[in-house]
Amino acid sequence: MRLSSRLTTGGRINRDRPLRFRFNGKDYQGFDGDTLASALMANGVRVTARSFKYHRPRGIVGHGPEEPATLVQLEGEDAAGNCPATAVLLREGLSARSVNCWPSPGFDLGGVAQVLARFLPAGFYYKTFKWPGWHLFEPSIRKAAGLAPAPAQPPSSGHFEARRAHADVLIAGAGPAGLQAALEAGRAGKRVFLADEGSEAGGSLLNRTLSIGGRPALDWVANAVAELCGMENVTHLQNATVWAYREHNLLMVNERCPEQDSILERSWRVRAGEVVIATGASERAMVFGGNDRPGVMLAASVQAYVNRWGVAPGKRVALFTNNNSAYAVAADLAAAGLIVTAILDSRRHIPQAALDLVPDLPVHPATVAAGIFGHKRVRAVLAAPLSGDLAKWIRCDVLAHSGGWNPTVHLWSQSRSSLRYDEDLAAFLPDSAVQNCRAVGAAAGDLTLDRIVAGGADLPYAIEPLWRVDVPVQRGRAFLDIQNDVLVSDVHLALREGYANIEHVKRYTTGGMGVDQGKTGNINIIGTVAMQQGVPIEQIGTTTFRSPYTPVSFGAIAGLREGTVLLPYRHTPVTQWNVDNGAVMYEAGARWQRPGYFPKPGESLQEAVNRECRAVREAVGVYDGSPLGTFELKGRDVPRFLDFIYSNVMSSLKPGEGRYGLMLSDDGLILDDGVAFRLDDHRWLLSTSTGHADVVNQHMEKLLQTEFADWHAMITTVTSQWNNATICGPHARDVMQALGTDIDLSPQAFPFMSIRDGMVAGFPARVARVSFTGELSYEVNVAPRHLMALWNKVMEAGAPFAILPVGSESNHVLRVEKGFLSLGHEVDGTVDAYDLGMGWVMSKTKPDYLGKRAVMLRRAGGATRRELVGILPQDPNRQIPEGAPLTPAGCKEATEGLVTACVWSVVNQRWVGLALLENGHARQGETAHVRLQDEVIPVSITKPVFHDPDGTRLRS
Amino acid sequence: MLLIPCPFCGARSESEFIYGGPVRAARPDPNVVSDADWVDYLTVVPNPLGPVQEHWWHARGCGEWLTIWRDTRTHDIVEAPDEIE
Numbered sequence A: 001m002r003l004s005s006r007l008t009t010g011g012r013i014n015r016d017r018p019l020r021f022r023f024n025g026k027d028y029q030g031f032d033g034d035t036l037a038s039a040l041m042a043n044g045v046r047v048t049a050r051s052f053k054y055h056r057p058r059g060i061v062g063h064g065p066e067e068p069a070t071l072v073q074l075e076g077e078d079a080a081g082n083c084p085a086t087a088v089l090l091r092e093g094l095s096a097r098s099v100n101c102w103p104s105p106g107f108d109l110g111g112v113a114q115v116l117a118r119f120l121p122a123g124f125y126y127k128t129f130k131w132p133g134w135h136l137f138e139p140s141i142r143k144a145a146g147l148a149p150a151p152a153q154p155p156s157s158g159h160f161e162a163r164r165a166h167a168d169v170l171i172a173g174a175g176p177a178g179l180q181a182a183l184e185a186g187r188a189g190k191r192v193f194l195a196d197e198g199s200e201a202g203g204s205l206l207n208r209t210l211s212i213g214g215r216p217a218l219d220w221v222a223n224a225v226a227e228l229c230g231m232e233n234v235t236h237l238q239n240a241t242v243w244a245y246r247e248h249n250l251l252m253v254n255e256r257c258p259e260q261d262s263i264l265e266r267s268w269r270v271r272a273g274e275v276v277i278a279t280g281a282s283e284r285a286m287v288f289g290g291n292d293r294p295g296v297m298l299a300a301s302v303q304a305y306v307n308r309w310g311v312a313p314g315k316r317v318a319l320f321t322n323n324n325s326a327y328a329v330a331a332d333l334a335a336a337g338l339i340v341t342a343i344l345d346s347r348r349h350i351p352q353a354a355l356d357l358v359p360d361l362p363v364h365p366a367t368v369a370a371g372i373f374g375h376k377r378v379r380a381v382l383a384a385p386l387s388g389d390l391a392k393w394i395r396c397d398v399l400a401h402s403g404g405w406n407p408t409v410h411l412w413s414q415s416r417s418s419l420r421y422d423e424d425l426a427a428f429l430p431d432s433a434v435q436n437c438r439a440v441g442a443a444a445g446d447l448t449l450d451r452i453v454a455g456g457a458d459l460p461y462a463i464e465p466l467w468r469v470d471v472p473v474q475r476g477r478a479f480l481d482i483q484n485d486v487l488v489s490d491v492h493l494a495l496r497e498g499y500a501n502i503e504h505v506k507r508y509t510t511g512g513m514g515v516d517q518g519k520t521g522n523i524n525i526i527g528t529v530a531m532q533q534g535v536p537i538e539q540i541g542t543t544t545f546r547s548p549y550t551p552v553s554f555g556a557i558a559g560l561r562e563g564t565v566l567l568p569y570r571h572t573p574v575t576q577w578n579v580d581n582g583a584v585m586y587e588a589g590a591r592w593q594r595p596g597y598f599p600k601p602g603e604s605l606q607e608a609v610n611r612e613c614r615a616v617r618e619a620v621g622v623y624d625g626s627p628l629g630t631f632e633l634k635g636r637d638v639p640r641f642l643d644f645i646y647s648n649v650m651s652s653l654k655p656g657e658g659r660y661g662l663m664l665s666d667d668g669l670i671l672d673d674g675v676a677f678r679l680d681d682h683r684w685l686l687s688t689s690t691g692h693a694d695v696v697n698q699h700m701e702k703l704l705q706t707e708f709a710d711w712h713a714m715i716t717t718v719t720s721q722w723n724n725a726t727i728c729g730p731h732a733r734d735v736m737q738a739l740g741t742d743i744d745l746s747p748q749a750f751p752f753m754s755i756r757d758g759m760v761a762g763f764p765a766r767v768a769r770v771s772f773t774g775e776l777s778y779e780v781n782v783a784p785r786h787l788m789a790l791w792n793k794v795m796e797a798g799a800p801f802a803i804l805p806v807g808s809e810s811n812h813v814l815r816v817e818k819g820f821l822s823l824g825h826e827v828d829g830t831v832d833a834y835d836l837g838m839g840w841v842m843s844k845t846k847p848d849y850l851g852k853r854a855v856m857l858r859r860a861g862g863a864t865r866r867e868l869v870g871i872l873p874q875d876p877n878r879q880i881p882e883g884a885p886l887t888p889a890g891c892k893e894a895t896e897g898l899v900t901a902c903v904w905s906v907v908n909q910r911w912v913g914l915a916l917l918e919n920g921h922a923r924q925g926e927t928a929h930v931r932l933q934d935e936v937i938p939v940s941i942t943k944p945v946f947h948d949p950d951g952t953r954l955r956s
Numbered sequence B: 001m002l003l004i005p006c007p008f009c010g011a012r013s014e015s016e017f018i019y020g021g022p023v024r025a026a027r028p029d030p031n032v033v034s035d036a037d038w039v040d041y042l043t044v045v046p047n048p049l050g051p052v053q054e055h056w057w058h059a060r061g062c063g064e065w066l067t068i069w070r071d072t073r074t075h076d077i078v079e080a081p082d083e084i085e
C-alpha cells in the first residue's frame, strides 16, 4: 500500500517495523512510533470525523491532547470511546472508528443536520429540553448528536491497577523544563516522581529542530533521560498523565501501557512535598470563516507531523499567524521540501528576527485569512489585507494557523493557585501559589528554549493578539469550539440573552465542554466576549479548570477495587459447611455471608422455610449467630455510660444478667437495638445488630473520647473473637445436655436473659440465654477455631431430636410471628419506642439519656403517629408484598401506613404480617386496607404477636 | 484528599479517617434548656466560610477521635483562631 504522504526520511518512526491497522473498516499500514493520527495522515486520509452538532466533515487539527476534531472509538480487546486520534498510539491490529458519523465520515447521513443548523442555536438544549415537551425531542437528538457508546464488555484480559506513591518532588511534564527540574532535584538526592503524557521524553523538542550548545536539542534530552535513569531516587514515567491536582499536594497520575502486559492502565495517587508544573504550552486556534475545514491545522502540529512522524500533511502550505512561532514552522516545512505558498500575519510590524528565518518565503503583513475554499479539504485561502485592499485567493492544501500560546495552567489552577493576565504574552499565567508548587518553562510563560535551558537557541516570542477575524469580506462559519460546534454568533447570542458571565457563556453555548475541554479555543471565547463587551480580557477571566486534564477511564480510577475486592465478603467458620449442605447463601448486612435456607432437592423456598420453621417451633434448630456485632466494655464508668446511651436502665443489672435495650441518637431516632450483659462489676458485653455494628462502635467511641474523656470505660470489638452456634427450640435444653456441660441448665439457675461461662462439649464457652425466635435458646459462644468442631457435635447431639440448620429466611418468619423488631423493616427513622408499643423501654426514672428530650418534644406536638400493629389478611391464603401501602378504605388517597413484613406462619397456617399504621394501637379489631395497583386487600388489625404472646416458651 | 495530622500517627491520608462532623456547642442540660434552644442544639450545625473545627476518627489507624481546624475555602488545615483558644 502506498503511503502517499510519508516523507522518505526523518521522523522518530521505525520504517523497518510496519504495523497494520483498520480505520472505519478499511485496512491501512503505519509504522512503529506513529499515532493513529500520524498514520492516517501518512495514508492520505483527510476527512476523519464529523462534527458533533452540524455533522460537518472534519480532519485532524492537532497532534496531542488538544485535538478538538477527531475522536475515535477503539474496537476489540481494548475497546474505548471518545479517544482523540492524536493520543492513540499505533499498534499491530488496532481497529478504530470515527465517532459521530454513520456510515462513514466521507458520506454521512447525519450531514442533513447542517441543513437544520439554523434550528440549533446556542441555548437550544436549555430552551428545548424542558418539561413538558422534552421527551418528544430527546431520543432523536441523542441519536443524532451522541458521542461514542460505552464499551459493551470489560476487557477480556488484563486488569487495571491503582498504586500510591510518595515523593519529595513531583514533576508534571518531561519537556526541557521538566527534565531540567528533575536533574536538579535528582542530583540533590530528593525522591523525584517525573511523569509525562507523551510516549517519549522531550516535550515540544520532539516536534522541532532546535539546538542546545550547538548540538541537536534531542541529544541533550537523551543525555538527561540517561542520567535520570541512573538515579535510584528518580521514578520516570512516560505515557503517564498528571490529570488532577487535589488538596494537600495529592496528584492523580494515569499511566497507560505500563511495562507488564497484564496491566491495562495504572492509576497513581502521589503525595508530593513539592510539585513542579512543567506542562508546557498549547497552541491556540485562529478564529475565521471556514476554520474547521479538513486541512486547517494548528501550525505547531503541522511542524510536528513533518519533524516527528515524517509525514507531510500537504504539499502546499499557507500559514496564518499573529505571533513569531509560525515562522519557525515555515522554515522547517520549507526545509522538508514542502511548498510554503504564503505567510499571512495579522501584525503590521513583524520582528526582523522572524523574517530572517524565512528570507525566501512570501510574507503578507497586516493580512488575515478570511475564508476557505474547499469542502472536504482545503483548496485555497482567502487572504484579506486589513487595509481593505482587495482580498485574493491563495492556493494551498493545508492552512497552518497559530493564534499564540497558552501556558498549560490546568494543574496550577486545579491547585487553586491564582492566574494573572500578561499583556505581552496575551495569555493567562501562573501568579501566586496556594499549595507548595511552582510552574517552570512554558507553563510559567517562558515560551522559548533560550529561556529554559542554558545554551538553547530559539526565536524570541512576540505576539499581537487577534481573538477573531472581523473583516467585511469574511465568508463561512467561524468556529470558536470545533468539537462542540460553537460559533462566534452563538457567543453573541448568549450575550444578547443575558448570559454575560463567562461561566454562563460556557454552559449556554457548550463552548469548552467537549472531551478536549476547549484547549485550543477557550481563550478565543473569552476574547470574543471581551471584544463584544468592550472590556479588557482580564476582566472577563477564565472558566474554572477542573480535573481531569484529559479523559481518564473509569477502570483506571477504580483499579482492582471492584466487587469483592472493594468490599470483601465476611465469612464465619461455618460457611463451607453451609455450602456443602446445600445452603443458598445470602448477604446479610455488613457483607456477612449467611445461609438463606437449606433446600432439599426439588424443594421450593417456601417448602424449605416451612420445614426449618417447624423444626424450631416443634423440635430444635441451630443457626450461626456469629455476625452479630459484639463489644466488650470495661471500666468503672461503664454503667453510667450505658445508662446514657440506652433508653432503659442497664446499671441495675447484676453480674450474669442481661437486658434488651434501645440505643437512640440525641435527635430521638432509634440507632440500634441489642442486649447488654454484665459479666462482672466492671466488664460488660454488648451485642448489636449485624448491619449496625460499625455505626454503634463509632457512636460509642466518639462519645467516650470527645464527651466523656475522663470517664473510665474502654471498648473492644470482639465480634470475630467469639463465634456461636445458637440452639433454639423446645428441645434446646436436651441438646445442650447431650453435648455435655458443667453449666447448670435449669431455668432457676440459668434463666432467660442471663449469661454463664463454662465448658460445652469440651470447649470453653460463654452461653447466653437470648432468643430471636421466641423459643428456648442457648447461644453457645466459643473461640472461632472451635466453632466448626462444636457445630459438628451439635448436629450429632441434635440428631435424635431431628435438629435442622435454619437460615435467615426462617429467622425472619420466626421473628415476625413473635413481633420482634427488625431495624430497616419496622424501624425506619420516623418511629419511636412508643409507636412500637415499647414505651416500657423509655426510662421514667433517669433524668437524662440520649434521645429522651427529643422524643418527648416530638410527642408533645400531638401529631398523628404510625404505630406497629399485626395484620391478618382476611383471606388467610393471601400474601401481601412487603412495603405495600395502606390507605383509608383502600381508596387512592394518601397512605396511612405500610406493611413492613408478611410471612407464612407455620404455627397459624396462614399469612400474617406487621404494619405501621396511623393510630394503629387504638384500631385493633378493625379492618384496614392494603392498596395495590389493581387491587384492595382487606386485613384485620391485631396485636403484633402471633405466637406465645406471654413468652412462656422463651422463658421455659 | 486531605492529609490529616494524627497526634499519635503523624500526617495520614484522609482515606484512613471517618469524618465526625463539626465540633458543636456543648450539650445543654436537657432538663433546664428551653424547647427552642434544644431544637437549635440539635439542628444548627456550624458551617462557616472559613476555619471550622471538626472531628475526625482515625478508624483505620490508631482509633483516636481528634479535631482539626479546616478552612472550608481552601481545605487548608490551620491553627485554631486566637479568640477560641
Ligand SMILES: [Zn+2]
Residues within 6 Å of the ligand: B006, B007, B008, B009, B010, B058, B061, B062, B063, B064
Ligand atoms: Zn492515629
